[in-house]
Amino acid sequence: MNTETDKNPFIINNYQGKEYFCDREHNVESLISNIQNELNTTLISIRRIGKTGLIKQLFTIIEEKLNYPCLFIDLFASQNLNDFTNQLANEIARKFPEKHSAGKRFLKSIKQLRPLIQFDALTGEPSISFDAIKQNEIPKTIQQLLSFLEQQNTPIIIAFDEFQQINEYPEKNTEAILRTIIQDVKNLRFIFSGSKKHILTEIFGNSKRPFYASTNIEYLDFIPADKYKAFIKHHFEKNNRKINDEDIDFILTWTNRHTYFVQMVCNRVYATGKRKISHSDILMQCHKILKDQEVFFYQYRNLLSPQQWNVLKAISKEEKLYQYTGKDFLAKYQFTNASVVKRCVDALLEKEMIYQENDEQGTFIRTYDVFLQKWMLNK
Ligand SMILES: Nc1ncnc2c1ncn2[C@@H]1O[C@H](COP(=O)(O)OP(=O)(O)OP(=O)(O)O)[C@@H](O)[C@H]1O
Numbered sequence: 368m369n370t371e372t373d374k375n376p377f378i379i380n381n382y383q384g385k386e387y388f389c390d391r392e393h394n395v396e397s398l399i400s401n402i403q404n405e406l407n408t409t410l411i412s413i414r415r416i417g418k419t420g421l422i423k424q425l426f427t428i429i430e431e432k433l434n435y436p437c438l439f440i441d442l443f444a445s446q447n448l449n450d451f452t453n454q455l456a457n458e459i460a461r462k463f464p465e466k467h468s469a470g471k472r473f474l475k476s477i478k479q480l481r482p483l484i485q486f487d488a489l490t491g492e493p494s495i496s497f498d499a500i501k502q503n504e505i506p507k508t509i510q511q512l513l514s515f516l517e518q519q520n521t522p523i524i525i526a527f528d529e530f531q532q533i534n535e536y537p538e539k540n541t542e543a544i545l546r547t548i549i550q551d552v553k554n555l556r557f558i559f560s561g562s563k564k565h566i567l568t569e570i571f572g573n574s575k576r577p578f579y580a581s582t583n584i585e586y587l588d589f590i591p592a593d594k595y596k597a598f599i600k601h602h603f604e605k606n607n608r609k610i611n612d613e614d615i616d617f618i619l620t621w622t623n624r625h626t627y628f629v630q631m632v633c634n635r636v637y638a639t640g641k642r643k644i645s646h647s648d649i650l651m652q653c654h655k656i657l658k659d660q661e662v663f664f665y666q667y668r669n670l671l672s673p674q675q676w677n678v679l680k681a682i683s684k685e686e687k688l689y690q691y692t693g694k695d696f697l698a699k700y701q702f703t704n705a706s707v708v709k710r711c712v713d714a715l716l717e718k719e720m721i722y723q724e725n726d727e728q729g730t731f732i733r734t735y736d737v738f739l740q741k742w743m744l745n746k
């Protein structure tokens with residue numbers, strides 16, 4: 368069993384430092400190069416590959432080596448420009464606390480914008496809200512917030528995670544508003560990150576949209592097998608655990624090398640506390656994960672129509688499916704109508720149950736959740 372000193376090195380939630388972070392050196396380098404060349408970055412990948420982790424790793428390195436302040440804003444739950452503004456203001460307040468002179472200046476500088484500022488009774492931290500201001504005052508407010516950062520006379524990095532969320536805002540001119548403001552600031556470098564590739568490539572790659580060609584696009588791929596293997600081996604061995612190379616290969620293959628799923632299996636195997644890990648220990652943990660997650664899989668089923676569920680099952684059995692309306696696939700799973708399958712695939716993509724990618728063989732679709740995919744194999 369784990370003791371406090373025997374920390375499980377395979378992290379399955381928030382970033383916990385460089386020690387537990389595998390590779391991504393090239394990505395960090397190119398992000399830093401963008402920053403130093405005054406370019407903004409759009410960071411794109413499928414879900415659970417490690418975008419958020421990469422940003423946190425980058426921030427750790429920047430704060431250590433360059434000492435630039437770094438701001439992280441997760442837009443996942445934001446629903447409109449007001450939420451966006453509140454989150455930006457609160458992150459600035461967190462980064463520039465009131466006990467320092469810059470923090471005092473910040474609170475003073477936003478007073479004229481008439482925010483509602485409440486102080487947490489326990490921590491004393493301020494919580495800032497611009498909910499009461501008029502809609503047409505929002506652009507000016509965002510501008511003021513950024514202009515405070517401009518005045519700090521240092522490069523400052525601002526990451527907007529889940530940036531595609533702005534597409535859901537009711538304010539249809541959000542992109543134009545943000546682009547105009549961002550264009551005017553000189554020492555702020557932005558990272559726009561997200562997993563909805565089609566939305567992000569539309570925002571940043573469509574010549575008719577305000578953000579067109581304004582950033583360098585960085586695609587985040589799977590961690591290379593040799594790097595991940597060395598990382599896993601290092602952490603088992605460092606803690607006096609023995610695991611065979613072939614068994615590490617098995618974990619990487621079974622999880623498609625998809626970061627979250629690799630971490631999860633390694634975490635569980637490590638948590639057994641065994642000093643010598645056998646193949647059957649690993650199989651047992653994989654089996655246990657699928658069993659534990661079964662309740663979620665049944666919930667997914669409730670969210671889908673029976674047809675969608677059957678198509679998802681067929682896709683899962685194929686692993687990578689290149690031609691989902693081809694007659695081989697239809698015949699193999701006894702689907703009679705290609706257009707029904709097409710509609711199901713569109714719905715599954717929309718619900719993020721599957722994703723679409725390209726490799727040397729062409730475009731394919733694949734089940735997002737590796738554990739669900741493995742569980743489906745026996746259904
Ligand atoms: N390079 C890495 N080494 C080790 N663990 C990692 C690495 N990158 C990410 N992880 C872990 O994998 C999990 C998924 O990573 P993360 O949340 O960063 O992915 P994401 O691409 O932001 O996903 P989403 O699109 O769902 O937000 C997290 O538990 C994270 O700690």
Ligand SMILES: [Mg+2]
Nearest residue numbers: 418419420528
């Ligand atoms: Mg993320």
